[in-house]
Structure formats: structure tokens, C-alpha cells
Amino acid sequence: MALVERAPALTVRRRGPALPLGVVLASAWLALMVVTALGADVLTPYSITALDLKARLAPPALMGGTWAHPLGTDELGRDVLSRLIMSIRMSLLIALFGTLIAATLGTGLGFLAAHFRKAVEQVVLMAIDFQASMPFMIIALAVLAFLGNSLPLFIALMGFHSWERYARISRGLTLAANEQGYAAAIRQLGASPARIYGLHILPNIASTLIVSMTLTFPEIILLESGLSFLGLGVQPPLASLGNMVGYGREYITHAPWIMLAPAAAIVLTTLSISLLGDWLRDRLDPTLR
Template sequence: MSAETADNAAPAPKPAAARAGRPVGAWRMPLLVRIAAAILVLVSLVALLAPLLTPYGYEETDLLYRLKPPFWSSLSIEGHLLGTDKLGRDLLSRLLIATQVSLALALLGTLIGAVLGTFLGILAAHRGGWVDEVVMMLVDWQAAMPFLIIALAVLAFLGNNFYLFLALMGLAGWETYARLTRSLVLSAREQGYAVAVRALGARPLRLYGRHILPNVMGPLIVQLTLNFPQTILLETSLSFLGLGIQPPLTSLGQMLGDGRDYLLTAWWLAVLPGGVIFLTTLSMSLFGDWLRTRLDPTQR
């Protein structure tokens, strides 16, 4: 056999992704998802650096400059770039702080709900019996009740404070994590590695924390990205109704509620925070949907 024939017969080297068992380009982002990811990174940086980026104090008032339009309406870049509100407060400064507060509430609330739901799901799958029935009954009850009605009732009877509001954000959506975790754990318990670990006498904490939970974490992470926009919208809805974040602290929902009476005369008061809410939730939904198709082989 000639050298040329031998060279032609030699197999071409496979890409690293193919050698690892993943299809080539499986994690390549479409253009729309790249834009969504860039928006999320930008919003996250703004939220982290908000106190350093504010040109004015978000509580500073100046009635002489109330309802000043943004720079593109007045053709001036001096003073208040995004205009001022009804009390003369700088809208850019308030928008930065409101983004920080809303994202922090949504992130903490989503994480609290994820931890609570995951724990209850593992508990129900592990204990079974009446424990499983009680947890699933609570899951069905919350899934059947509109959570916004529950939150309105709790805030109306107990009053409003930051920690109570944060607890309500954490209780939103926990039932989704509990139901998902229970089904994943029940399936994973029958896998060979879980059976072998139990046969070696591993304690439940080691079995679930070291072996089962890391193997079912992918769908839970995807669910977290899908619940995050819902938590933002819940905070926005309650703050819009005046039952969420209270002055002097501000949030995107509160700014949106304050600007609803000025849509015809000072549209920027509602449109700018509404635009941030829209872009953030849409970007997170697009990124979460893309992540779901990447982590779930049946979706590819």
C-alpha cells in the first residue's frame, strides 16, 4: 500500500467535543441568546455597581427641577440624563438603585424557594408514606391557589416590612422545585450508583448530598432560571400596587407605580423602569430556555 493510500485511509481526528460524547456546537449560542446573555451581564454589573454609578443621591429632591425630560428631549447632556420625577429626584440614580433592589430581591427569593423546595422534595422521596402525602398535599394546595392573592392577604393582615416581603418572595414557586426534585430523586434512587452507595452503608446525608443531588442538579438549575423572571414580576406587581418595597427605598415596581399617573405628561417615569423589567425578564427567559435545551438531552 502506498503512502498516499495510507494517508487517505487514516481517520481524521475528532474534535474535543465529539471525543467527550457531546455533539459539536452543542453549547454554541444563537445570536438572540447571545444578546440576552449580554443584557443579563450588563444588568448584573449595573446592580452590583449601582452605588458607585449614581450621579446623585436617589433620595435627593429638588422641586425646581421636577418632571424634567431626558436629555434626548431637551437636547442637553447636562444635569439629569434621564430626567427627574415628580419630586425632582434624578431618575437615573433611582433607576440604578431600583434595579439593584429588585434583582437582589428576585435572586434571594428564588434561591430561598429553590432550597426550600429541593429539601422538601428530597424529604418526601426519602421518607415516603405520610410525609410524602403531606408534602404533596402542600404542593397541590399552593399550585391551586394564585400566589398573588396569598401575598396580598398576608401583607394586608400582617403589615409590610422588608423581611416579610422577602419571605413571601421565597415562598413563591417552591412547589415547582419540590415536585421536580421528588420525581428526579425517586428515579435516581433506582440507578446503579445509588443502589451501590446504599449497599455500602452510606448515610442518607452522604447519599443525597454527595451522589444523588449533583446528578439531578441540571434540571434544578434550569428551573431556577425559569422561575427568576416570575419572581421579578411578582415583586413588580406587589410594589406597583403599593404593597411591596416602601419609600424611601425604591424598586422597579415602585417606580412603575409612581409613573402611571404621568404617562401623558412625563412618560419616561413609567417607560424607563418598565423597559428594564421587560428586557431583564425576557433575557432571562430566553437564556433559561436555551439552557434547558442544552442540559436536557431529550430536547436536543
């Protein structure tokens, strides 16, 4: 009897779901912004304070200008591309440290409220309600008007934006974790509160906090831009996206490139972070799977 050879079974590899086009483009843009911020000193063709009055208000290369200034020059003959690169670094650094300060402060207060309860919890909740009831722009304007303006103070002030969001999230999730078996079991084994919250509860709520950070980051960029636009943010000779827009508003009719370049960077960066944050929320939130 003839033997029939069986064809070898084909193994089919399952591929994960393809990334949405918007997430890919957003990630590419954010990667470009990070590279620009890290290599700003190398990428800038001119000093941001170098003046060239003979070339003032020169148009970009694509609008009839020369490639010596690809994005044109401003009212003092400063290269717009160089100022844009340094402004991206400054705005991203402010947003990064502001987000980290807000996340650390809010998460710590949320843990304190969930651990001590009673009077400590009531004080934290009152602070959260006060912060949520007051528009942060008014608080920022008052602080900068009375205390003056310096870069460390400005970054610390940005860190107080949205801390109440992290405090609410961390308190609520910590209270839920304390009711679950793993937190109670670790506590019964004699683990210290720092070990319980730092090594066990925090990793379990980190995904929610990371998504909240992707929401806070673009908010701080917009807040910094608004305060710098009003003249209360980053001060000369430093440059940020907001003060570039502020200085360029007076020349929007006959030299719009001064304002459009930083404005486009603000819009694309905040949009990219928001798209990435929405995608992370869908991926990390177990209730949406």
C-alpha cells in the same frame, strides 16, 4: 526512482456550535444588569432621595433635556437614572434571594418526601396541591395586609413562590434515582442519607433545577413589580422597578419617561432570563440532544 514528498496532513479543529444571537444579547444585557447592581453605589450620579423642585419633570436628554439628568427627573425632581440603578439592584436582590429560598425549600421537601414516603410524602403532596391551587398573588396580598410590610418579610414571601415546582421535580427525580444502580450501591456501602442526597443525587438533578430557577427568577421580578405597583412591595425611601412604575403611572401622559425606563428594564431583564433559560434547557436536557 524519485521520491514524492507528501504534504503534511492538515488538522481540522471542530468548533462548537455558535451561540444564537438572542442568547448573546440576553447574556450581555444580564451582565450589564449584574454590573449595575454590584456597582450601584458608584454608578448613581445623585442620591435617590435628593430633591430638586426647580428641575421637576425635566425631560430626558434625547427629548430636549440636559445631560445633567440623562433620563429626566420625576415629579419631585429626583434623578430617574439614579433611581433606576438602585431599583435594578433592589429588584435583582429580591429575585435572587427569593429564587434561592424557593429552590432550597422545595428541593428539601422533595427529598424528604422521596426518602420517608408514606405519611411524610402525603403531607408534602397535600402542601404542593394546596400551593398550586391558590393564586400566589392572593396569598401575598393577604400576608402583607395582615402582617405589615418589611423588606425581610417581603423577601421571605417571595421565597414561597414556586417552591412546589422544585418539590415535584426533586421528588420525582429522586424516586427515579433510588431505582437506579448507583443510589442503591451507595446505600449498600453504608452511606448516610445526607451523603447520598447531597453528594450523589443532587448533582445528577442539578441541571433540571437550574433550568427551573431560570424560570422562577423572572416570575419573581414580575411578582415583585406587581406588588410594588399596588403599593404593597418595596416601600419608600427604597426604590424598586415596580414602585417606580407605580409612581410614574400618574404622569404617563405628560412625563412618560418616569414609567417607561423601569418598565423597559423589567421587560428586557425577564425576556433575557427566559431566553437564557430556554437555551440552557436545550443544552442540559439529554432527551433533546
